[in-house]
Amino acid sequence: MNVHSTHTAANGSTHRHLLGIEDLSREDVFRILDRAMFYIENNRHQDKKHPILKGRTIINLFYENSTRTRTSFELAGKRLGADVINMTVASSSVKKGETLIDTAMTINAMHPDCIAMRHPESGACHLLAQKVNCSVINGGDGMHEHPTQALLDALTIMQHKGKIEGLQVAICGDILHSRVARSNIKLLNMLGAKVRIIAPPTLMPSCPESFGVEPFHDMRKGLKGCDIIIMLRLQLERMEGNFIPSVREYFHFWGLNEEKLSYAKPDALIMHPGPINRGVEIDSKLADDLNRSVILQQVEMGVAVRQAALEFLLHDHG
Amino acid sequence: MNVHSTHTAANGSTHRHLLGIEDLSREDVFRILDRAMFYIENNRHQDKKHPILKGRTIINLFYENSTRTRTSFELAGKRLGADVINMTVASSSVKKGETLIDTAMTINAMHPDCIAMRHPESGACHLLAQKVNCSVINGGDGMHEHPTQALLDALTIMQHKGKIEGLQVAICGDILHSRVARSNIKLLNMLGAKVRIIAPPTLMPSCPESFGVEPFHDMRKGLKGCDIIIMLRLQLERMEGNFIPSVREYFHFWGLNEEKLSYAKPDALIMHPGPINRGVEIDSKLADDLNRSVILQQVEMGVAVRQAALEFLLHDHG
Amino acid sequence: MNVHSTHTAANGSTHRHLLGIEDLSREDVFRILDRAMFYIENNRHQDKKHPILKGRTIINLFYENSTRTRTSFELAGKRLGADVINMTVASSSVKKGETLIDTAMTINAMHPDCIAMRHPESGACHLLAQKVNCSVINGGDGMHEHPTQALLDALTIMQHKGKIEGLQVAICGDILHSRVARSNIKLLNMLGAKVRIIAPPTLMPSCPESFGVEPFHDMRKGLKGCDIIIMLRLQLERMEGNFIPSVREYFHFWGLNEEKLSYAKPDALIMHPGPINRGVEIDSKLADDLNRSVILQQVEMGVAVRQAALEFLLHDHG
Numbered sequence: 013m014n015v016h017s018t019h020t021a022a023n024g025s026t027h028r029h030l031l032g033i034e035d036l037s038r039e040d041v042f043r044i045l046d047r048a049m050f051y052i053e054n055n056r057h058q059d060k061k062h063p064i065l066k067g068r069t070i071i072n073l074f075y076e077n078s079t080r081t082r083t084s085f086e087l088a089g090k091r092l093g094a095d096v097i098n099m100t101v102a103s104s105s106v107k108k109g110e111t112l113i114d115t116a117m118t119i120n121a122m123h124p125d126c127i128a129m130r131h132p133e134s135g136a137c138h139l140l141a142q143k144v145n146c147s148v149i150n151g152g153d154g155m156h157e158h159p160t161q162a163l164l165d166a167l168t169i170m171q172h173k174g175k176i177e178g179l180q181v182a183i184c185g186d187i188l189h190s191r192v193a194r195s196n197i198k199l200l201n202m203l204g205a206k207v208r209i210i211a212p213p214t215l216m217p218s219c220p221e222s223f224g225v226e227p228f229h230d231m232r233k234g235l236k237g238c239d240i241i242i243m244l245r246l247q248l249e250r251m252e253g254n255f256i257p258s259v260r261e262y263f264h265f266w267g268l269n270e271e272k273l274s275y276a277k278p279d280a281l282i283m284h285p286g287p288i289n290r291g292v293e294i295d296s297k298l299a300d301d302l303n304r305s306v307i308l309q310q311v312e313m314g315v316a317v318r319q320a321a322l323e324f325l326l327h328d329h330g
Numbered sequence: 331m332n333v334h335s336t337h338t339a340a341n342g343s344t345h346r347h348l349l350g351i352e353d354l355s356r357e358d359v360f361r362i363l364d365r366a367m368f369y370i371e372n373n374r375h376q377d378k379k380h381p382i383l384k385g386r387t388i389i390n391l392f393y394e395n396s397t398r399t400r401t402s403f404e405l406a407g408k409r410l411g412a413d414v415i416n417m418t419v420a421s422s423s424v425k426k427g428e429t430l431i432d433t434a435m436t437i438n439a440m441h442p443d444c445i446a447m448r449h450p451e452s453g454a455c456h457l458l459a460q461k462v463n464c465s466v467i468n469g470g471d472g473m474h475e476h477p478t479q480a481l482l483d484a485l486t487i488m489q490h491k492g493k494i495e496g497l498q499v500a501i502c503g504d505i506l507h508s509r510v511a512r513s514n515i516k517l518l519n520m521l522g523a524k525v526r527i528i529a530p531p532t533l534m535p536s537c538p539e540s541f542g543v544e545p546f547h548d549m550r551k552g553l554k555g556c557d558i559i560i561m562l563r564l565q566l567e568r569m570e571g572n573f574i575p576s577v578r579e580y581f582h583f584w585g586l587n588e589e590k591l592s593y594a595k596p597d598a599l600i601m602h603p604g605p606i607n608r609g610v611e612i613d614s615k616l617a618d619d620l621n622r623s624v625i626l627q628q629v630e631m632g633v634a635v636r637q638a639a640l641e642f643l644l645h646d647h648g
Numbered sequence: 649m650n651v652h653s654t655h656t657a658a659n660g661s662t663h664r665h666l667l668g669i670e671d672l673s674r675e676d677v678f679r680i681l682d683r684a685m686f687y688i689e690n691n692r693h694q695d696k697k698h699p700i701l702k703g704r705t706i707i708n709l710f711y712e713n714s715t716r717t718r719t720s721f722e723l724a725g726k727r728l729g730a731d732v733i734n735m736t737v738a739s740s741s742v743k744k745g746e747t748l749i750d751t752a753m754t755i756n757a758m759h760p761d762c763i764a765m766r767h768p769e770s771g772a773c774h775l776l777a778q779k780v781n782c783s784v785i786n787g788g789d790g791m792h793e794h795p796t797q798a799l800l801d802a803l804t805i806m807q808h809k810g811k812i813e814g815l816q817v818a819i820c821g822d823i824l825h826s827r828v829a830r831s832n833i834k835l836l837n838m839l840g841a842k843v844r845i846i847a848p849p850t851l852m853p854s855c856p857e858s859f860g861v862e863p864f865h866d867m868r869k870g871l872k873g874c875d876i877i878i879m880l881r882l883q884l885e886r887m888e889g890n891f892i893p894s895v896r897e898y899f900h901f902w903g904l905n906e907e908k909l910s911y912a913k914p915d916a917l918i919m920h921p922g923p924i925n926r927g928v929e930i931d932s933k934l935a936d937d938l939n940r941s942v943i944l945q946q947v948e949m950g951v952a953v954r955q956a957a958l959e960f961l962l963h964d965h966g
Binding site for chain 1: 720
Binding site: 379405408629632 | 702703704705707731733735737746747750753754755756757758759761
């Protein structure tokens with residue numbers, strides 16, 4: 013565990029957090045991925061319980077709707093034997109309600125062992141972690157980070173390629189707003205992959221090189237020779253007319269289809285954090301091609317990686 | 331178990347489902363009802379746990395709001411020791427969200443053992459069952475089926491009459507749109523009851539005889555000599571002006587009151603799937619008459635039957 | 649247990665309820681507070697399970713949104729090993745839905761052991777208790793009572809002052825609409841405190857003396873020499889223009905700040921049921937002053953007191 017992965021709370025106690033990829037050393041990452049392998053297997057059995065967190069309390073604090081991620085955390089906690097409490101805060105009620113800090117302090121007083129939070133504002137999880145006496149997992153904060161997504165993506169790649177070091181990985185789409193892209197870039201760089209980002213100019217961050225990646229404005233050039241293609245979800249509601257001319261044109265230039273895919277290596281994997289917009293980021297048939305697309309395996313890896321992360325944070329204090 | 335009750339999923343594995351009454355043989359039905367008797371008793375104890383599904387995962391996937399049915403499935407699963415996850419999908423968000431198939435595949439990747447689904451479209455549960463590697467229970471799909479409702483109704487009748495064979499059963503009200511009616515007609519016919527349906531012309535299906543029932547357009551004639559009266563819920567919001575002239579007139583002609591009830595046998599039971607619209611389908615005093623109405627016992631039987639169904643699908647693979 | 653704390657249900661069975669402070673004798677109160685001390689300690693451990701309610705079913709029936717109180721009851725039940733089911737009924741859907749009595753009877757048929765209910769109408773929990781065969785805990789009903797809040801407040805005071813008898817307690821703010829005030833006045837009087845209420849004329853009940861309290865219309869006079877200050881939450885949405893001229897003016901006259909606080913004893917505690925409106929009922933800095941404000945300890949006591957109340961109602965039938 014490196015120095016970043018514990019934080020001192022207001023009251024002086026320290027707890028492990030998973031707020032971003034920087035909280036993890038290479039050693040931590042491999043430890044989590046190793047344990048996740050165990051949980052992948054365990055979740056395929058009838059009896060999926062591995063109750064190492066019996067008697068512990070996990071709170072899912074979601075300020076954005078995400079049935080998929082919330083369910084993944086809920087399953088991970090319950091299969092480890094913890095009590096899991098869902099607190100979904102509609103963003104509409106945030107204004108007339110408590111501040112995040114007051115909510116955090118209130119939850120903290122109930123003695124949770126871990127809070128998994130999703131929040132629309134970047135940095136919200138760091139703020140939470142400063143205020144509470146328990147572990148915090150960032151389940152996605154604004155445009156900042158989504159570390160368990162990066163870990164599950166790494167696990168998926170490891171399962172298929174046996175390694176990450178030296179692989180050519182292209183991340184494609186709305187890089188500018190994507191916490192998935194940020195966490196993946198950091199983790200893939202740490203693990204020795206070569207990362208390219210492919211985006212239209214309006215969705216490309218201003219200094220892409222500062223992230224340690226190679227930027228492309230052309231899908232065919234960017235995909236050339238790639239081992240892994242990570243397509244990002246387009247937040248349709250905030251896109252059209254502002255960042256992209258139309259969904260149809262976006263698909264034409266930036267959507268993944270057979271023709272563009274042919275520029276990547278023949279055994280290149282197609283990944284997507286889900287839920288996919290069929291015919292926007294990716295051709296519908298391609299998304300369903302089980303020889304190329306590993307989107308559903310990513311979901312399976314998600315539960316296992318979250319179990320391993322919970323074990324890492326809450327169980328094996330060494 | 332008859333040939334219909336297993337289905338082959340896309341990946342070739344087979345699982346038991348309860349999508350409709352056709353999934354069950356007479357033998358299956360009696361096996362479920364027998365086990366339900368055990369759970370009725372068990373649920374009356376302080377310690378209601380019978381943890382035969384410990385370590386298993388059940389997902390309640392509800393595309394329509396139904397606190398009653400969702401709670402019944404949740405209690406059934408938890409009392410059997412399973413982890414139960416609620417996923418409520420507001421129908422308003424379905425349009426901008428994933429397709430049912432993408433949601434199904436995503437949930438499936440998390441390795442549930444059973445999905446209990448309610449969905450506004452007929453056939454949705456069959457579609458789900460084709461896509462997943464776990465058992466599916468139809469918790470009500472459009473105007474199609476609601477098999478656990480029919481099973482709990484059969485159990486309620488058995489408890490009071492000791493048999494179903496040979497009984498005269500009248501199902502009254504909005505037969506046209508009712509999945510409760512469809513599942514009950516199939517199950518009651520299978521078990522040897524004589525089924526009549528009573529409805530205004532606008533709410534009667536076009537070829538009632540094809541269901542193996544005797545249609546009536548007059549409550550007094552239809553109820554004559556009946557042992558069992560199953561009143562259906564009127565979906566008020568879609569009724570008035572389209573299918574019925576007014577709620578008041580509906581009650582006058584088709585609502586159950588003392589006078590109409592007098593045409594049935596003196597010991598006839600009054601049933602209703604709930605929630606009741608007092609003064610619409612049924613006179614308020616009659617609904618509360620514990621000598622005649624078994625509506626609350628139906629709720630009790632509901633939990634027990636769902637426990638038995640979960641055991642049947644998930645536990646005793648023979 | 650005094651004669652008020654059991655009630656005879658429609659079917660003749662008796663169950664303990666916690667509907668209001670009158671349900672408790674002094675002896676009951678001290679028994680609950682004593683047990684709560686055990687749970688405070690227990691909740692600070694890693695393993696927080698004390699599964700004396702294993703196999704039991706608790707239903708959280710909330711007709712008003714209150715993530716805080718619902719979570720507190722949910723945690724209390726789960727840490728005692730019970731199955732906890734959340735049923736949140738949006739008040740908007742109550743009109744087109746079932747009556748409270750029909751919902752109560754339906755839930756009752758599922759054999760819960762306890763229902764914790766919050767409801768916007770005073771007396772709703774008493775109605776519920778008359779209809780069901782299980783224990784009922786009032787989690788707040790209209791302007792009537794909120795007994796677990798009063799118990800957790802008493803526990804918080806005991807923790808700091810070692811006693812309640814003889815203490816001067818001021819309850820300040822919207823006394824008129826406050827169930828927290830009503831329950832606290834009853835419990836504090838029972839335990840021998842001297843209770844003052846401080847409110848603007850528009851928010852003062854008509855015969856304050858009949859409650860056994862001393863009314864004040866001036867904060868400085870009312871706070872003089874007090875040991876405990878309980879600030880009430882202002883329901884902002886229904887206030888402005890009706891009961892108070894403006895939030896700003898309310899804070900000027902009735903909000904707690906350093907200057908007004910100086911009239912109380914130097915070691916006076918500041919309490920608030922939460923969530924606080926910063927700068928309305930209380931100065932923001934003062935709310936965060938851990939030497940004076942025990943608002944977060946109240947939250948911690950809340951879980952412990954609810955565990956003790958559940959144990960009292962469900963476990964030790966003596």
